[in-house]
Amino acid sequence: MSRLHQYVGGEHLRQDAPDKVTGEAIYVGDMAFPGMLWGRFKSSPIASGRILRIDTARARALPGVRAVLTGEELDHQLGLYMADKRILARGVVRYQGDPVAAVAAESEAMASEACNLIEVEYEPLPAVLDVEQAIEPGAPLVHPDLGSYRYMKGVFHPQPGSNVAHHQKIRRGDLEKGFAEAHRVFETSFWNPAVPHVPLETHVVIARALSGDRVDLWTAAQSPFTVRHLMAAGFGIPHNNIRVRIPYVGGGFGGKAGINLEPLATMLSKATGGRPVKIVATREEEFNTLPSRQGLKSRIKAGVTREGKLTALEVRYLWDAGAHADYGVNIGRAAATAGAGPYFVPAVKVDSLVVYTNKVFGTAFRGFGHLEVLWGIERNLDMMAHALGIDPFEMRQRNFLTPGEPTITGEIFTANHGRPDLCLKTVADAIGWSERPREDHPPKRPAPIGGKRRGYGIASLHKSPAMPVYTSCSCILKFNEDASVNLLISGVDYGQGTYTALAGIAAQELSIPVEKVHVTWDCDTATQPYDWQTVASRFAVMGGNAVIAAARDCLDQLKAVAAQVLHAPVEDLVCENEEVYVRKDPGARLHYRQLVIGYSFPNGSSIGGPVIGRGRYIAQGLTHLDPETGQGRNALNWTYGAHGVVIEVDTETGDIDVLKIASCMDAGKVLHLAAARTQVEGGVIQGLGSALIEGFKFDESGRLLNPSFVDFKIPTAKDLPREASQHFIETPQLDGPHGARGIGEHPMIAIPSAIGNAIYDALGIQIHELPLNAERVFLALKHAQPNDAARP
Amino acid sequence: MEHPIKLTVNGQAWEGSVLPDLTLLRFVRETLALTGTKEGCGIGECGACTVLLDGRPVNACMVLAVEADGCALRTIEGEAKAGKLSRLQQAFVAHHAVQCGFCTPGVIMSAQALLERAPAPSDEAIVEAVAGNLCRCTGYASILKAVRSCTPHGRTGGER
Amino acid sequence: MQSFSYEKPGSTAAIVARLAEAGGTARLLAGGTDLIGQIRSRLVKPSLVLDLKGARELALLGADASGLSIGAAVILNRLLEERAVSEGPYRALTQAVSELASYNIRNRATLVGNVTNASPCADSVPPLVVLDARAEIAGPSGTRELPVLELISGVRETRLGPGELVTRIRVPAPAPGTWSGFLKRKRVRGHDLALANVALLRDPERGRLRMSVGSCNPVPVLLDLDAMFARPEVERAVALALERVRPIDDVRASIEYRREMVAVMVRRLFAEAPRS
Structure with a gap:
């Protein structure tokens, strides 16, 4: 085997970098069309209320205003998993920030002014803001019509007449017996606030509603085909009538999955007779109106033996979905399947309830609920270890899944699943876990206030892609005259580096220089092949397999023509370094250039034709989960990992200085080392944001208190750990491309833990x-002091 | 009322009139059609709109276009000369310091200004110079490496 | 942004004249980092914006034996670039300025703007207060001076009369041997508003010990601790500070935490200050 053109695992340069460092990269916000109008919307100032009156007369009268819409004119119910969302609020508003009216005008300033002139009168209704109150009988219902909504049947289980949008049950083993066998039983509760994604590019879309129910969209979205599908389903028009184009996207992290502002821009365009309408969310709208990560309340009851082996686990997850649970239901489902951690637990009962409240709604966010559930699970595990006098590292090692044991959904863990144990050992070694100071660590009583104290922490993580069982992906490779290749695929690279990794896979498979593979960045549903969604850390895996298949299809086509030219059987041909040659007669060779648009014999007669490779991949062997027991196989693969941290806490202020952080993922195979490393670097910092800084705060009326960068802080270059290291284990995934698994989301999971x-x-x-x-840290320490009462 | 202004944009003279309420950011993006400069918040908190005004990095959303009268304005579009990336731009490519790319022009302008005013900045100075530029993708490590690689001690400098 | 007209007068006198003519509807533009945000969010709706940067004298930064003179158009980073300012007895001021917003914002924002905007959490004010800084004011009836502390009358309120503006801040040269220091608490290490901030000044020549606490009350608190100059009693200073501060509970922090952090910062500044 030739060592030429080996790129898998390498560090070839990102294909998008030159465009991005020069400012040449075009994002939707940079685009404009002749006759383009600006769309803006007006949103609800209250969390819950009946819309008594909307007066748009003054807005309509404003010069330059071309259309004004309210919910009354828009009878569409939209959603991917749970169609519980209107384009504009109709009858009632369900959260502060809920859009109630929208305007298209000749300039952004006119559109804003028109929104200010729209008068809305509300009758405030009781708001339900807390998930525990929301599931009480008699709680105000956020969606009284839940029973009439469309949703993905067989997968989700809404409870009409309540605020529960989905109840995911997982039942395995004999719970009673498990707790009876326990040496000790621990019960603990945990809480995560809602956290927004904060991509630097806010949501932005341009829509043209054309004659004959056709729609053209340019949008900052993660998933062109899901945008198209949801538009088609929502408006009842054929898929082919909708064309979705996605140029460079300025970060998504899950927040640009599904559809967001596309339907509103489309309806505004329609109302203006088809003029292009552009909506750019302001940063405040990005926080206040567009979705965030759900909050979570966890209640964990765990039984363990004297030796620290888990015997039983009973967990209730209450997801704070906010006003819409379209995506939230799937988070409540998926995270529940990982809701015991990467451990073998003989008896499990998980109830994961996705609960409506009158707050800004939740959606996918890097980690898809796993950061949240593992905040509880991995903290609880440490608490039990300390109570039992067992080292937290050892406690985990005793409970990790080992080959032959079932996960909580009944999937049998095998040696090919990955090595959670080795990931943990790697980070433990990297931070010096076994040599950490034990004297007075952890202190028997809360540490006194005064000076700084160090602490060591570890946590494990796991996640599988959360996706429909039939998720598929396809790729087209088309050769150009000079034997360069265009790679067409419709996962979106909004920063992850996937395209660059896929280019390497294609180049290696075709045995050509990676510089000759150009991934077409702008996705277009009219010209590019189907892909489900760019979410769930599944794109490198499924896309990688599709790329390999497409490359092999190209090689077959090259060989078929070369066989005729070289008068050799196809099986004797070798493709290497842009050439096809006969294995036993290497002098007989053709350059790809001679073949890729068709071969011409010296006499002019020609054979073959342009080489276009086609590749596809579909998730295989997955099943829906049983509605009563949650048993089934829903994981394409599992990626395991771990983080280890050394921190220094200033006991007088509560400040945490992260001295060291080590992260390890079992990537199966690292497809692109620099992309993998920088994904981990970035994900870890985003995880530190969730751990140390970020969280929405609401007042008692449900108003969001920190909807801007003034009061919603994310880590800056000054907020970094002193030292961060990234490690990879490579236990090949049998069906992954070169053995790879996804690692996009995992770096941020379990950082808070x-x-x-x-x-x-x-x-x-x-x-x-x-x-x-x-x-929080300081006040917790202060109130744990024995003489707390005496303090100011 | 429009105000006549004269300035240089990436070295070339520009003359025209602007309304007083036009921000420098909108002037750059809409009037000049230089869309490499991005808007991330509009309130001076994120740095995505960083441009250089007389050599100093500023958040263009917090400046009026009319205030740029008589100034030398530099935007990301002026950093590559004759199709060749600047040293700093090359370093961003080489160090994989780019992910979604939305913050990248602003970060590069902030860092470029630093390298011009202090050719051998300390790690601390590098962090200070780019800390006003929020990035949600990279975690900053690769950005800091890229900038550091453009300093004289870049090759030997320790990790932060 | 809604529209306004813009003028850039060439002198302080011309600014004063235009300010008087325009009545209350004119706003002054120095760095713009507060004003443009306020116009954008419709907190203010000026009909006229007067740019101070046309008046050459307002762009002057003087540092000599008599002290500092900081014109209304002097950007914050220039204070940090001026050696005579960033080292020595003015240290509290430059520490505050270096923690104020981001580097890029400090290329527009001015010291005078930070003071006259009269935000309770303005970082430069506590250091200016302990340094006895005075605001030079120009107005229709001539010029006058006010101590910075007296200039600020409440949350976003000053004692500037109609048609008046602060033209410069004067910081008298501290006596030889003077030490000053500043601490700020915020939510991230990056740019953020203060939850509380404290400046301390120790002047051995005049036996002065002055402390100012900001971001707790509508106007920063000044504590005259001269009486304990010879024998500093840190816990008494903490108690005095906590007696005076009235922080609020808000999205940034609780009253309890703010009070605790005031105490910590006072202790740390006392520990840092030279003993003799």
Whole structure:
């Protein structure tokens, strides 16, 4: 085998980097069309209320205003998994930030002014803001008509007449017996706030509603084909009538999955007779109106033996979906399947309830619920370990899934699944876990206030892609005259580096220089092949397999023509370094250039034709989960990982300085080392944001208190760990491309858990809520002091 | 009322009139059609709109276009000369310091200004110079490496 | 943004004249980092914006034996670039300025703007207060001076009369041997508003010990601790500070945490200050 053109696992340069460092990269916000109008919307100032009156007369009268819409004119119910969303609020508003009216005007300023002139009168209704109150009988219903909504049947189980949009049950083993066999039983609760994605590019879309029910969209979205599908389903028009184009996207992190502002822009365009309408969300709207990560309340009851082996686990997850649970239901489902951690638990009962409240709604966010559930699970595991006098590292090692054992959904863990144990050992070694100071760590009593204290923390993680069982992907490779290749695929690279990794796979498979593979960046549903959604860390895996298939299809075509020219059987031909040659007669060779648009014999007669490779991949062997027991196979693969941290806490202020953070993922095979490393670097910092800084705050009326960068802070270059290392284990995934698994989301999962565990090691206090900001840490320590009452 | 202004844009003279309420950001993106400069928040908190005004990096959303009268304005579009990336741009490519790319022009302008005013900045100075530019993708490590690689001690400098 | 007209007068006198003519509907533009945000969010609706940067004298930064003179158009980063300012007894001021917003914002934002905007959490104010800084004011009836602390009368309120503007801040040269320091608490290490901030000044020549606490009350608190100059009693200073501060509970922090952090910062500044 030739060592030429080996790119898998390499560090070839990102294909998008030159466009992005020069400012040449075009994002939707940079685009304009002749006759383009600006769309803006007006949103609800209250969390729950009946719309008594909307007066748009003054807005309509404003010069330059071309259309004004309210919910009354838009009878569409939209959604991917649970169609519970209107384009504009109709009858009632369900959260502060809920759009109630929209305007298209000749300029953005006119559109804003017109929105200001729209008068809306509300009758405030009781708002339900807390998930526990929301599931009480008699709680105000966020969606009284839940029973009439369209949803994905067989997968989700809404409970009409309540605020429960989905109840995911997982039942395995004999719970009673499990708890009876336990040496000790622990019960604990945890809480995560809602957190927004904060892509630097806010949501932006341009829509043209054309004659004959056709729609052209340019949008900052993660998934061109799902945008198209949801538009088609929502408006009842054929898929082919909708063309979705996605140029460069300025970050998504899940927030640009599904559809967001596309339907509104389309309806505004329609109302203006088809003029292009552009909507750019302001940063405040990005926080206040567009979706965030759901909040979560976890209640965990766990039984363990004296030796620390888990015997039973009973968990209730209450997801704070906010006003819409379209995507939230799938998070409640998927995260529940991972809701015991990467451990073998003989008896499990998980109830994961996705609950409506009158707050900004939730959607996919990097980690898809796993950061949230593992905040509880991985903290609880440490608490039990300390109570039993077992080292938290050892406690995990005793419980990790080992080959032959079932996961909580009944999937049998095999040696090919990956090595959670080795990931944990790698990070433990990297932070010096076994040599950590034990004297007074964790302290028996809460540490006294004064000076700084160090703490060590570890946490494990796992996640599988959350996706429909039939998820598929396809790829086209088309050769150009010079034997360069265009790679067409419709997952979107909104920063992850996937395209660059796929280019490497294609180049290696075709044995050509990677510089000759050009991934077509702008996705277009009219010209590019189908892909489901760019979410769930499944694109490198499924896309990689599709690319390999497409490349092999190209090679077959090249060989078929070459066989005729070289008078050799196809099986004797070798493709290497842009040439096809006969294995036993290497002098007989053709350059790809001679073949890729068709071969011409010296006399002019020609054979073959343009080489276009086609590749596809579909998830195989997956099943729906049983509605009563949650048993089934829903995981394409599992990626395991772990983080280890060393922190220093200033006991006088609560400040946490992350001295060291080590992260390890079992990637199966690292497809592109620099992309993998930078994904982990970035994901870890995003995880530290969730751990230390970020969280929405609402007042008692449901108003969001921090909807801007003034009061919603994310990590800056000054907020970094002193030292961060990234490690990879490679236990090949049997059906992954070159053995690879996804690692896009995993770096941010379990970061809060590791920090929380380290805080206990440092201070001897257990904090159950996120974020672990200085104020929370300090006040927790202060109130744990024996003489607390005497303090100011 | 429109105000006549004169300035240089990436070295070339520009003359025209602007309304007083036009921000420098909109002037750059809409009047000049230089869309490499991005808007991330509009309130001076994210740095995506960083441009250089007389050599100093500023958030263009917090400046009026009329205030740029008589100034030398530099945007990301002026950094590559004759199709060749600047040293710093090359470093961003080489260090994989780009992900979604939306913050990238602003970060490069902030860092470029630093390298011009202090050719051998300390790690601390590099962090100070780019800390006003929010990035949600990279976690900053690769950005700091890229900038550091453009300093004289870049090759030997320790990791932060 | 809604529209307004813009003028850039060439002198302080011309600014004063236009300010008087325009009545209350004119706003002054120095760095714009507060004003443009306020116009965008419709907090203010000026009909006229007067750019101070046309008046050459307002762009002057003087540093000599008599002290500092900081014109209304002097950007914050220039204070950090001026050696005479960033080292020595003015240190509290430059520490505050270096923690104020991001580097790029400080290329537009001015010290005078930070003061006259009269935000309770303005970082430069506590250092200016302990340094006895005075605001030079120009107006229809001539010029006058006010101590910075007296200039600020409440949340976003000053004692500037109609048609008046602060033309410069004067910081008298501290006596030889003077030390000053500043601490700020915020939610991230990056740019953020203060939850609380404290400046301390120790002037051995005049036996002065002055402390100012910001971001707790509508107007920063000044504590005259001269009486304990010879024998500083840190816990008494903490108690005095906590007696005076009235922080609020808000999205940034709780009253309890703000009070605790005021105490910590006072202790840390006392520990840092030279003993003799």
